[in-house]
Amino acid sequence: MAVTDVPLFQALKSKMLWHQTRQGVLAENIANADTPGYGARDVKEYTFAEHIGRETFGLSTLTTNAGHLTGTLAGQTNAKVExxxxxxxxxxxxxxxxxxxxxxxxxxxxxxxAATTLYTKGLGLIRKALSKSA
Structure with missing residues (x-):
């Protein structure tokens, strides 16, 4: 099992992906500040409780058409734009x-x-603990 497969690190990665998605939505709002009829949007709030109920192990997309691209769902969030x-x-x-x-x-x-700092510090603590055990 890789260190990054620890549930805490997976939750932090999901939180960081949510923030990236939100940054894009907020940037769209600013870009459309002068567009007539445009309504401001935001991303549904991320909660760790919702993350705990999700399982994303081994999921991948299926190519049903020659024009489709294959890939994995690792970089996606369940963020809903509202x-x-x-x-x-x-x-x-x-x-x-x-x-x-x-x-x-x-x-x-x-x-x-804050999320990236927690992620980095957590990895640092694990590395330090593993290096002292030798």
Missing amino acids: GRDTFEVTPNGNSVNLEEQMMKITENQMDYQ
Whole structure:
């Protein structure tokens, strides 16, 4: 069993993938800040409780058409993009508030950095424990 197969590390990897997905959605919101009728979106909140119930061991896609690409599901999350009701709507129907989106991006970045720090520190502790046992 690889060290990265430990459930804690799998949960942290899923959390980091969720943050990457959210970063993309928030970037789309900012890119469409001037698009008439565009509604701000966000990703459904990630919880570790939902991660515990999922099993992604050995899953892969099936090629049913010659034009399809094969691959694995290791890099995907179950993140669901949702439209958000907002208080502010511009006269052209756009509901993107740039200040709010920038705050969400900053929060997302800080949470991602916290997850990567936990992941790195955990691996470091395991490496240290294994090197001292020899």
